[in-house]
Amino acid sequence: MHGARLTLLTLFLPLLWLPHAARAQDVVIIVNASSHIRSLTRNQVIDIFMGRFRQLPSGATALPIDVADTALRQTFYARLVHKSLPEIGSYWARLVFSGEASPPFQAPDTRTALKLVATNPDAIAYCYRSDVTGRGVRIVLDLER
Amino acid sequence: MISSVDRLLRLVSRLAPQSVVARTTLAIFALSLVLGVAFTMAAASLVHHHEYERLQSELEQLVATVESTTQVACYLDDRTLAQQVVAGLMKTDAVGGVRIMAGNSVLYQSMRPGIARRGKRLAEINRAIASPFDPSRQVGSMTLYLSPEQLRAHAWSYTRFILLILAGEVAAVSGGVALTVFLVVTRPIKGISDELHRLRQRTGPSLRVPAGNEGDEIGRLVADVNSLVASLNELVEAERSLRIQHEVFERQMRLVLEKTALGICIMDEHGVLQSWNPAFLRLLALPALGGGAAQTLQQILEPHAAEVGEMISRCRADGKPCEADFEVWREAQAAGAWIDLSLNRLGPQLLLGVIDDVTERKRSVAAAQQLAMSDPLTGLLNRRGLEAAIAHAFSAESASPGTIAMLTIDLDHFKEVNDNFGHEAGDKVLHHVGRVIASAVRRSDLVGRLGGDEFLAVLIGVGPAQQALQIAENIIARLEMPVELPGTVIRVGASIGIAISSGDEDSPAALLRRADAAMYASKQAGRGRARLAEELPQRPAMRSA
Numbered sequence: 001m002h003g004a005r006l007t008l009l010t011l012f013l014p015l016l017w018l019p020h021a022a023r024a025q026d027v028v029i030i031v032n033a034s035s036h037i038r039s040l041t042r043n044q045v046i047d048i049f050m051g052r053f054r055q056l057p058s059g060a061t062a063l064p065i066d067v068a069d070t071a072l073r074q075t076f077y078a079r080l081v082h083k084s085l086p087e088i089g090s091y092w093a094r095l096v097f098s099g100e101a102s103p104p105f106q107a108p109d110t111r112t113a114l115k116l117v118a119t120n121p122d123a124i125a126y127c128y129r130s131d132v133t134g135r136g137v138r139i140v141l142d143l144e145r
Numbered sequence: 146m147i148s149s150v151d152r153l154l155r156l157v158s159r160l161a162p163q164s165v166v167a168r169t170t171l172a173i174f175a176l177s178l179v180l181g182v183a184f185t186m187a188a189a190s191l192v193h194h195h196e197y198e199r200l201q202s203e204l205e206q207l208v209a210t211v212e213s214t215t216q217v218a219c220y221l222d223d224r225t226l227a228q229q230v231v232a233g234l235m236k237t238d239a240v241g242g243v244r245i246m247a248g249n250s251v252l253y254q255s256m257r258p259g260i261a262r263r264g265k266r267l268a269e270i271n272r273a274i275a276s277p278f279d280p281s282r283q284v285g286s287m288t289l290y291l292s293p294e295q296l297r298a299h300a301w302s303y304t305r306f307i308l309l310i311l312a313g314e315v316a317a318v319s320g321g322v323a324l325t326v327f328l329v330v331t332r333p334i335k336g337i338s339d340e341l342h343r344l345r346q347r348t349g350p351s352l353r354v355p356a357g358n359e360g361d362e363i364g365r366l367v368a369d370v371n372s373l374v375a376s377l378n379e380l381v382e383a384e385r386s387l388r389i390q391h392e393v394f395e396r397q398m399r400l401v402l403e404k405t406a407l408g409i410c411i412m413d414e415h416g417v418l419q420s421w422n423p424a425f426l427r428l429l430a431l432p433a434l435g436g437g438a439a440q441t442l443q444q445i446l447e448p449h450a451a452e453v454g455e456m457i458s459r460c461r462a463d464g465k466p467c468e469a470d471f472e473v474w475r476e477a478q479a480a481g482a483w484i485d486l487s488l489n490r491l492g493p494q495l496l497l498g499v500i501d502d503v504t505e506r507k508r509s510v511a512a513a514q515q516l517a518m519s520d521p522l523t524g525l526l527n528r529r530g531l532e533a534a535i536a537h538a539f540s541a542e543s544a545s546p547g548t549i550a551m552l553t554i555d556l557d558h559f560k561e562v563n564d565n566f567g568h569e570a571g572d573k574v575l576h577h578v579g580r581v582i583a584s585a586v587r588r589s590d591l592v593g594r595l596g597g598d599e600f601l602a603v604l605i606g607v608g609p610a611q612q613a614l615q616i617a618e619n620i621i622a623r624l625e626m627p628v629e630l631p632g633t634v635i636r637v638g639a640s641i642g643i644a645i646s647s648g649d650e651d652s653p654a655a656l657l658r659r660a661d662a663a664m665y666a667s668k669q670a671g672r673g674r675a676r677l678a679e680e681l682p683q684r685p686a687m688r689s690a
Contacts, residue, residue, distance in 0.1 A: 046278050052221055081278035091277070094217060098225035 026129035027076050029141040030114070032121040040124075040140045046081055048124060050091070051101030056122065064104035065125035067113045076126045079143040165331045170323035177315035181308075188307045193300040197268060200239045200296055204270050204289050207237060216277040219247045219285030227253035234289065239299075241292030245274075247285040257292060268296070333363045341370065351375075408484075408500035411491065416441040416457050419495075428484060428500050430475040442498060446471055446486070453486070460488040460496060470503060483507040522572055523579030526593030531601055534591045535653045538605050539646075548606050549646040550613035551656045553664040554582060554620065556598035557638035557672040570630055574637060577628050585620045601657075610645050610677055617641040617675035625673065640667040641675040 029045055031037050036058050040048075047053045049064045056062045067073055070085070077088050092103040107113035113125040118136030132139060211230050218226035231243045231253050242256035268291040276282040333355035340352050351371040358364045402409060408425030412418045417439045426433065429445055442457070443450040449471045460467050468487040475482050482504040489497045518530030526534060538549065556578060563571040575598065582602055583592045591603040602620075607613050624639045642664025644656045659678035667676040 043279070043282065046276075050220070050278060083278070091217065094214065095221070095223065095226070098223050098229075100223040100225060101221045 027072070027079055027126055027143045028129045028132060028139045029124065029126050029143070030117050030132060030137040031124050031140050032117055032119075033136050033138045034121050035138065037138075037140055042080070042141065042143075045124075045141055049080065049104055051095070051103070056124075060122045063120060063123045065113050065116055065123055066104045066106040067110055067125065067127065068106050068108050069110055072110065072126070072128065076143070165334075166323055166327045169326045170319055173322040174315065174319040177318055181311045181315050185304065185308050185311060189300070189304045192303045192307065193296075196300040196303060197291070197296055200291055200299065201268065201270065203239060204237075204291065207234060207240070208270060208272050208287065208289060212272070212274070213277065215245060215274050215287055216284070218245065219252065219274045219287075220276050220278075222247045222252065224253055231255045239292055239295045240289055241295070242290035244288045245285065246287070252285065256290070268293075330363075333358050337363070337367055337370075406502070408498075410442070410498045410500075412442055412457075412496050412498060414457075414461050414494045414496065416443050416454065416496075418442060418445075425500060428502050429473065430478065446473065448473075456486070456488055457496060460490055464490045466490075470507070520579075520594045523576050523594050525579045525583065525600075526591065528593070528595050531591065531593035531595070531603075532653070534593075535603055538591065538603060539653055549656070550604040550607040550610070551644045551646075551653075551660040552602040552604065552613065552617055552620075552675075553595075553642040553644075553657070553660040554578075554600040554602065554617075555640050555664055555668065556600075556624070557640055557668075559598040559637055562635055562637060566630070566633060566635060570633070570635065573630055574628055574635055578624060578637070578639075581623050582620055585616060585623065601660075607645070610643070610679065613643050613645060614675055614677060617643055621673060621675060638673045640664055640672050642667060642678060643675060644678040 029040060031040075035056075037056060044053075044057075048056075048062050049066075054061050054064075067076075074085055077083050077085060081088075083091075095101050107116060107125070110127045110131050114127060114131065114134075114137060117123045117125045118134070124140075126143075129139070129142070211234060214226060215230050217223065218230060227245045227247075231245060232255070234240050234243045235255055235257075242254070244254035245252045270289040270291075272287045272289075273283050274285040274287055276284045336355050337352055351374070352367045354364045354367045358367075402422045405422065406424055408422065408428040410418055410421035410425050418434065418441065421434065425431075431445065434440060443453045446453050452469065452471070456467050456469060466487055466489045468485065470483055470485050472481055472483050474480075482502065483506075485501040485503045487499045487501075489499070491497050518526055518533060520527040520530075556574075559571070559574070562574055575594070578598075578600065579592070579594065582600055586592060586602055586604060590605055591601075593601050595601050602616075604613055604616065607616075621639050621641060624637060627634045627636045642660045642662065644659035644663060646656055663676040663678035663681055666681050667674045670676065
């Protein structure tokens with residue numbers, strides 16, 4: 001009997017995982033709701049996150065925020081620059097000694113990131129679309145699949 | 146052009162060593178050198194080109210290895226990173242300079258001394274640098290310059306290597322050719338040449354074929370030389386034996402010429418004597434000829450010069466041999482002689498004269514003729530001799546008619562002499578009569594016995610008829626005188642008929658008939674008288690001659 005339950009659970013597992021996976025693939029770029037920025041291009045986002053420019057179109061210095069959620073982060077970089085996390089790591093490692101550019105500040109989780117964006121008008125971060133709930137942030141780019 | 150090349154070749158050949166080996170080696174060496182230089186020059190250019198491409202591809206690879214870092218440097222405008230990249234690249238010798246551009250400005254560049262000045266002419270590699278995150282987005286560019294010194298040094302080291310190999314090959318090939326020529330050509334030929342040099346003609350041995358050359362051109366050369374020498378020897382031998390034969394033949398011919406009884410001479414087309422044999426001088430009783438002016442056959446046979454000259458020109462003209470007899474006077478022997486001269490044409494301008502002594506033959510012929518024509522009893526001409534002599538006289542005298550008188554003399558009563566005193570006495574009487582008649586006429590006149598007691602006298606060149614009559618009467622008068630024989634005296638008489646030729650129409654036979662008729666007339670008239678035929682009444686002849 002116990003075995004039959006286990007088998008049933010195994011059968012339903014994919015059903016339980018699928019909605020979550022579909023939701024996880026929608027990654028969006030968010031900024032402070034009070035920002036003048038209505039939208040950003042993909043290249044603008046790349047330049048900001050990969051250290052080329054830290055200036056927003058408004059003239060203010062942008063503050064990119066990385067999220068320490070591995071799955072989200074992995075999806076984000078894969079969608080943005082088609083690179084894996086080790087590649088991103090090696091990219092920043094190469095720049096350690098030249099000092100011209102530095103990696104973005106890293107928030108411990110999505111919630112912190114969302115809070116930082118909502119409180120800092122220059123902050124820019126990413127999250128699953130489903131995580132964008134409260135007011136205070138604005139989606140400026142949807143990294144589609 | 147040709148002549149100058151010729152002159153150059155001649156100069157070279159004069160300067161070149163005499164040994165075939167040295168010359169061949171020198172030629173091959175020079176050729177190899179020239180070819181080597183040409184090949185090296187071609188190779189140098191090729192090597193330079195190849196080396197350029199090789200360096201270029203090397204640099205391309207070098208660029209590829211630093212590309213990702215350069216992408217980042219350009220993307221981030223990271224001068225430090227660019228400097229690191231450039232410093233790394235400059236560690237390679239082949240790199241003459243590097244420039245990294247971010248956007249439109251130079252991010253970092255480094256040039257080796259002397260590079261920048263040359264500008265565009267330098268070989269360079271340009272590479273567009275894309276963003277590390279978007280290959281379609283160009284964020285900068287990188288330019289690498291090739292170091293020309295490096296390129297040249299590399300090319301030169303390769304060229305030097307090729308040169309070294311070529312030089313080695315030239316030396317090896319030249320040496321090999323020298324050795325081959327020496328072994329294959331010169332040594333055998335020199336051997337043959339030395340042997341040929343020592344070879345004594347006719348006595349020397351044949352040449353030996355050098356070992357290993359039996360089947361090739363040198364072997365054939367030796368065989369040909371041997372057969373040539375052999376055939377030369379045979380030729381010389383044959384020549385010698387031929388010469389000996391010729392000498393023997395010549396000696397024999399000379400002997401024959403000297404010993405023959407025939408006089409032989411060779412003369413030119415004008416009769417000028419060129420050579421002769423001893424018999425020629427002997428037969429013509431000549432002193433040794435030669436020295437002084439050339440003598441002609443005509444001069445030697447002086448009295449017959451015209452005939453001899455005619456013979457020579459006839460023989461010369463038709464080339465047929467001609468022959469004639471001549472009487473010559475031999476001073477030394479004070480005697481006449483007859484020679485037979487025959488001429489043969491030897492060539493267009495040479496004649497052969499052969500002289501034979503025919504004196505004896507002529508004499509015996511003359512004697513036989515004499516015998517046939519004379520009457521043995523009286524020593525006068527017989528009938529045949531008379532006919533021949535008359536014919537001759539008529540042909541000689543035909544130009545002056547009326548000058549020949551024919552006297553037919555018939556003895557009267559001669560039959561009685563034979564009957565009474567015998568034939569011996571008769572013969573003596575006839576002999577006496579012949580002498581009487583002969584003494585009564587001139588020596589040039591003809592006297593003969595026609596047969597029996599009938600005589601004939603032919604007076605040549607006689608005067609008027611009267612003179613002939615007088616001679617006839619003189620003969621009659623002398624014949625009527627008694628003939629004294631031993632033991633007896635005989636008397637005979639004679640009747641004579643005379644006919645005198647009266648012109649061209651007179652033939653000897655007609656004349657004789659007329660004389661005969663006159664003689665019969667005088668007999669009928671009483672014997673002991675002479676009658677002229679012209680005084681007889683015309684009547685047919687009773688006798689024919």
